[in-house]
Amino acid sequence: MSDDAATEIVPGWETVIGLEVHAELATATKLFCDAPNQFGGEPNTNIDPVSLGLPGSLPVLNEQAVELAIRVGLALHCRVQRSVFARKNYFYPDMPKDFQISQFDLPINEEGWLELADGRQVGIERAHLEEDTGKSTHVGGGGRIHEAGHSLVDYNRAGVPLIEIVGAPDLRSAEDARAYVSELRSILVAIGASDGKMEEGSMRVDCNVSVRPMGDPELGTRCEVKNINSLRSLGRAIVYESRRQVDLITSGDRVEQQTRHWNEDEGRTHKLRSKEEAYDYRYFPEPDLVPLDPSVEWIESVRSALPMLPRERRHRLADAAGVDTATASLTVERGMDDLAVEALAAGADAGRVLVHIENNLADGSGLLTAAAFASLVAMEVGGDLTATQAKTVLAVLVVDGGEPAEVAAGMGFEAMDDGALEAIVDGLIAEYDEDWAAFTSGDDKERKKKSGFFVGQIMKATNGQADGRAVNELLARRANG
Amino acid sequence: MSSPVETTAQNLAADVRSGARSARAVLEEHLVVIESRDDEVHAFNLVLADEARASADAVDARVANGEDPGPLAGVPVALKDNLCTRGVPTTCSSRILEGWRPPYDATVVERLVAAGAVVVGKTNLDEFAMGSSTENSAFGATHNPLDLTKVPGGSSGGSAAAVAAGFAPLALGSDTGGSIRQPAALCGVVGVKPTYGAVSRYGLVAFASSLDQIGPFSRTVADSALVLEVIGGHDRRDSTSIHEPAPDLRSVLDRGVEGLRIGIIEELSGDGLEGIAGDVRARLHEAAAALEAAGATVATTSVPSTVYGLSAYYVVAPAEASSNLARYDGVRFGLRVDAPTSGDMHAATRTAGFGDEVKRRIMLGTYALSAGYYDAYYGKSQKVRTLLADDFARAYEEFDLLLSPTAPTTAFPIGEKTADPMTMYLNDVCTIPSNLAGHPSMSVPFGVGDDGMPIGVQVLAPATGEPTMFRAAAVLEASAPPGHPAVGGSVTGPTGGATA
Numbered sequence: 001m002s003d004d005a006a007t008e009i010v011p012g013w014e015t016v017i018g019l020e021v022h023a024e025l026a027t028a029t030k031l032f033c034d035a036p037n038q039f040g041g042e043p044n045t046n047i048d049p050v051s052l053g054l055p056g057s058l059p060v061l062n063e064q065a066v067e068l069a070i071r072v073g074l075a076l077h078c079r080v081q082r083s084v085f086a087r088k089n090y091f092y093p094d095m096p097k098d099f100q101i102s103q104f105d106l107p108i109n110e111e112g113w114l115e116l117a118d119g120r121q122v123g124i125e126r127a128h129l130e131e132d133t134g135k136s137t138h139v140g141g142g143g144r145i146h147e148a149g150h151s152l153v154d155y156n157r158a159g160v161p162l163i164e165i166v167g168a169p170d171l172r173s174a175e176d177a178r179a180y181v182s183e184l185r186s187i188l189v190a191i192g193a194s195d196g197k198m199e200e201g202s203m204r205v206d207c208n209v210s211v212r213p214m215g216d217p218e219l220g221t222r223c224e225v226k227n228i229n230s231l232r233s234l235g236r237a238i239v240y241e242s243r244r245q246v247d248l249i250t251s252g253d254r255v256e257q258q259t260r261h262w263n264e265d266e267g268r269t270h271k272l273r274s275k276e277e278a279y280d281y282r283y284f285p286e287p288d289l290v291p292l293d294p295s296v297e298w299i300e301s302v303r304s305a306l307p308m309l310p311r312e313r314r315h316r317l318a319d320a321a322g323v324d325t326a327t328a329s330l331t332v333e334r335g336m337d338d339l340a341v342e343a344l345a346a347g348a349d350a351g352r353v354l355v356h357i358e359n360n361l362a363d364g365s366g367l368l369t370a371a372a373f374a375s376l377v378a379m380e381v382g383g384d385l386t387a388t389q390a391k392t393v394l395a396v397l398v399v400d401g402g403e404p405a406e407v408a409a410g411m412g413f414e415a416m417d418d419g420a421l422e423a424i425v426d427g428l429i430a431e432y433d434e435d436w437a438a439f440t441s442g443d444d445k446e447r448k449k450k451s452g453f454f455v456g457q458i459m460k461a462t463n464g465q466a467d468g469r470a471v472n473e474l475l476a477r478r479a480n481g
Numbered sequence: 482m483s484s485p486v487e488t489t490a491q492n493l494a495a496d497v498r499s500g501a502r503s504a505r506a507v508l509e510e511h512l513v514v515i516e517s518r519d520d521e522v523h524a525f526n527l528v529l530a531d532e533a534r535a536s537a538d539a540v541d542a543r544v545a546n547g548e549d550p551g552p553l554a555g556v557p558v559a560l561k562d563n564l565c566t567r568g569v570p571t572t573c574s575s576r577i578l579e580g581w582r583p584p585y586d587a588t589v590v591e592r593l594v595a596a597g598a599v600v601v602g603k604t605n606l607d608e609f610a611m612g613s614s615t616e617n618s619a620f621g622a623t624h625n626p627l628d629l630t631k632v633p634g635g636s637s638g639g640s641a642a643a644v645a646a647g648f649a650p651l652a653l654g655s656d657t658g659g660s661i662r663q664p665a666a667l668c669g670v671v672g673v674k675p676t677y678g679a680v681s682r683y684g685l686v687a688f689a690s691s692l693d694q695i696g697p698f699s700r701t702v703a704d705s706a707l708v709l710e711v712i713g714g715h716d717r718r719d720s721t722s723i724h725e726p727a728p729d730l731r732s733v734l735d736r737g738v739e740g741l742r743i744g745i746i747e748e749l750s751g752d753g754l755e756g757i758a759g760d761v762r763a764r765l766h767e768a769a770a771a772l773e774a775a776g777a778t779v780a781t782t783s784v785p786s787t788v789y790g791l792s793a794y795y796v797v798a799p800a801e802a803s804s805n806l807a808r809y810d811g812v813r814f815g816l817r818v819d820a821p822t823s824g825d826m827h828a829a830t831r832t833a834g835f836g837d838e839v840k841r842r843i844m845l846g847t848y849a850l851s852a853g854y855y856d857a858y859y860g861k862s863q864k865v866r867t868l869l870a871d872d873f874a875r876a877y878e879e880f881d882l883l884l885s886p887t888a889p890t891t892a893f894p895i896g897e898k899t900a901d902p903m904t905m906y907l908n909d910v911c912t913i914p915s916n917l918a919g920h921p922s923m924s925v926p927f928g929v930g931d932d933g934m935p936i937g938v939q940v941l942a943p944a945t946g947e948p949t950m951f952r953a954a955a956v957l958e959a960s961a962p963p964g965h966p967a968v969g970g971s972v973t974g975p976t977g978g979a980t981a
Contacts, residue, residue: 055571055808056583058720059720093810280852282803284801287689287690288720289721
């Protein structure tokens with residue numbers, strides 16, 4: 001994607017990153033049974049015979065989960081296709097059946113792409129449905145399973161629907177990786193597929209990292225890093241892992257294909273298992289389920305009901321504001337692009353709109369309407385309000401709503417007429433004649449210092465109502481006059 | 482009025498519904514028979530006398546209140562011990578499920594009970610339904626009630642023996658490769674494996690999910706028809722369940738076979754297959770003649786890939802079993818043998834909890850699914866299933882039904898085949914193809930062998946072909962030579978209750 005030298009983690013080396021993101025789908029019930037899909041309940045309360053894998057229980061596919069998976073596939077521009085569930089067999093105490101129902105060679109969604117805020121595209125290899133596992137708590141021995149005195153298992157999460165989104169190895173830096181995950185999260189939230197909360201584990205990221213000398217077409221041996229719980233960890237793990245692999249190679253060693261565990265406290269990864277120790281999952285088609293073959297009508301009805309996606313929102317705002325998509329992205333992330341586009345349509349100045357959103361609306365737009373926003377910006381641009389006054393009025397509009405002209409009047413923010421300002425300025429020049437002399441002396445340093453002094457005095461004398469730009473112009477005019 | 486242990490389920494239900502007998506009285510008479518003989522037969526892992534009395538009393542109360550007590554009112558039924566029963570131990574005849582009581586009833590159990598049936602107990606089986614003699618049980622072998630030195634067949638040997646011994650007029654079993662039909666043949670009773678998906682598997686402890694089906698044992702064809710009408714039909718809890726109500730089978734039983742085209746499967750009828758005994762072959766051909774005499778056209782036909790059935794089955798079934806049986810890990814239910822780590826605990830529990838045959842099949846199946854071997858074994862076996870389905874489809878263009886022996890021989894002595902798994906596996910050579918294809922088939926008693934033990938004839942039909950299959954079964958039942966006196970004598974003659 002990018003060969004930009006600025007993204008190099010180790011000079012002369014390129015890091016190649018592919019991410020596997022698991023997101024819990026926001027369904028009412030689990031993937032294969034009627035037990036509730038809810039975070040945070042008392043342990044082992046959201047369970048039933050199917051989610052415990054009791055003998056004789058059988059899975060029944062949740063239609064809502066399929067619909068959400070189709071939404072994900074369409075939002076990621078994938079081919080939505082006939083798919084087959086498969087059993088992934090391995091023993092683990094938090095897997096009730098000691099196999100996971102997943103999709104293997106025939107996933108529901110294949111071959112799509114995602115566009116980052118700056119317009120670059122990242123490939124999506126597949127996005128398939130699978131069930132989540134339970135959660136083990138290892139008591140004693142520092143929480144490690146091998147050292148624990150005993151372990152407790154909570155099956156509330158077992159059987160919760162997951163979509164596993166496998167990205168292509170198109171990312172080249174920690175920043176890329178974070179941008180990709182942010183974009184993916186925005187999409188999942190926008191389409192109502194997932195709440196995307198990394199801190200609650202409803203979105204989890206595994207990271208494949210390899211390195212190669214810059215310009216080398218061959219991919220290096222990759223390691224998969226697990227246990228990444230935040231965007232910050234993701235970036236740190238990538239940087240750590242890149243350096244570790246480059247160090248190995250430059251010291252004459254080889255990178256071994258491994259699964260590694262990110263330790264946030266120590267800021268390093270350590271080996272979980274090598275390729276030779278990797279599980280043989282013995283995948284085979286799940287005989288208790290029939291192939292999933294959504295009709296074209298269903299897929300198209302899901303498509304037509306999709307909301308506007310972050311990418312479309314960025315392009316819409318960028319077009320309306322005459323800026324690039326990267327510049328438009330913050331407004332979209334803050335969910336204020338509808339407000340901005342509407343304000344722009346009402347004739348508001350694009351630069352002021354985006355600046356206000358960036359600097360003055362970080363905590364939300366509250367009761368601010370697009371019409372009020374547009375009026376406020378018009379007053380500001382027209383010189384009826386100073387930048388400072390506009391910010392103050394904006395804060396009131398967010399909390400209380402209302403019309404900017406009325407709010408400004410109520411706060412005594414009257415535009416100062418030019419004559420009144422000139423009278424005050426001339427009075428101050430007379431009062432501080434020595435300072436004025438220094439200001440006009442021609443010494444740049446001295447002029448700057450005294451400029452600040454005069455602006456301060458003028459603002460004081462006008463209770464801050466003077467427009468800073470008008471004041472500077474007036475001072476310059478007097479000095480040259 | 483004949484003794485209830487000799488009559489049919491239909492007649493019993495009719496008597497209970499009309500008030501001629503009480504469900505409780507019917508039950509008590511069966512409990513007496515169980516009490517007197519099950520020590521030597523060992524059909525049951527558990528007799529539910531108290532629970533059964535409560536159910537029978539509830540049926541009688543419904544009758545007394547003028548409510549409809551259901552088509553199986555007061556009929557005692559025995560359940561293979563791999564069918565989940567709420568609050569009642571369900572063992573699969575394995576140590577590994579020690580102490581486990583399911584929190585739910587299987588769909589078939591719910592439906593039987595709703596129809597007024599009275600569950601009398603849980604019957605013995607080869608551990609996890611893996612076997613053909615009911616000798617692979619952690620709780621000891623079941624004996625053939627017609628000759629206690631012989632096996633009852635398996636894996637549903639306990640259910641077959643229970644019906645043959647008069648412990649219950651009805652029983653349910655499960656059939657993965659012949660586990661209903663083969664013991665039915667060896668015990669001289671009717672046994673049906675329905676179309677895959679015709680009966681819900683919810684609550685059946687899985688052996689091989691793509692092959693397992695639940696079906697009935699009974700002394701008459703009509704009784705099996707009645708049971709299938711009760712337990713069949715769509716169930717949303719089983720995704721492979723057919724989206725149709727259960728077909729009406731009792732109404733077609735008297736239609737005969739006039740005009741039906743029936744093919745004897747050459748590969749399974751003896752000439753092409755070693756090990757089919759002469760007396761079994763003789764009864765098969767007599768059965769074919771009887772059908773012909775009743776107006777059917779009978780000819781020999783070839784279904785070539787049936788000869789690969791056994792090999793394909795012993796890849797597919799163990800492969801699915803290796804995955805289905807992974808959950809017996811000591812974590813959530815059943816046996817746990819403690820060890821320092823969870824991995825060691827898994828291993829110790831499974832080593833202690835599973836018998837040899839189960840371990841053998843788990844290893845076979847794990848191997849067949851392993852990286853690098855999948856295509857050669859599991860993949861190839863799935864191709865054989867496709868081939869078999871194609872061959873059957875071709876055969877069913879020419880024939881409405883097919884015919885074969887159910888089992889190669891009559892019941893063999895206990896202990897004779899336990900040392901050699903391959904010999905044991907060959908017992909299912911005739912029954913396996915229907916499971917691989919997902920088709921229905923049933924075993925109908927048709928006389929006895931040179932040793933006086935029962936012989937069964939297998940009627941095979943295409944998917945959802947049960948109504949036609951039952952028409953032929955009824956004709957075979959009506960024209961069968963005398964069966965073993967202990968089971969056959971009282972219910973031959975016109976289908977549906979000559980004993981009333």
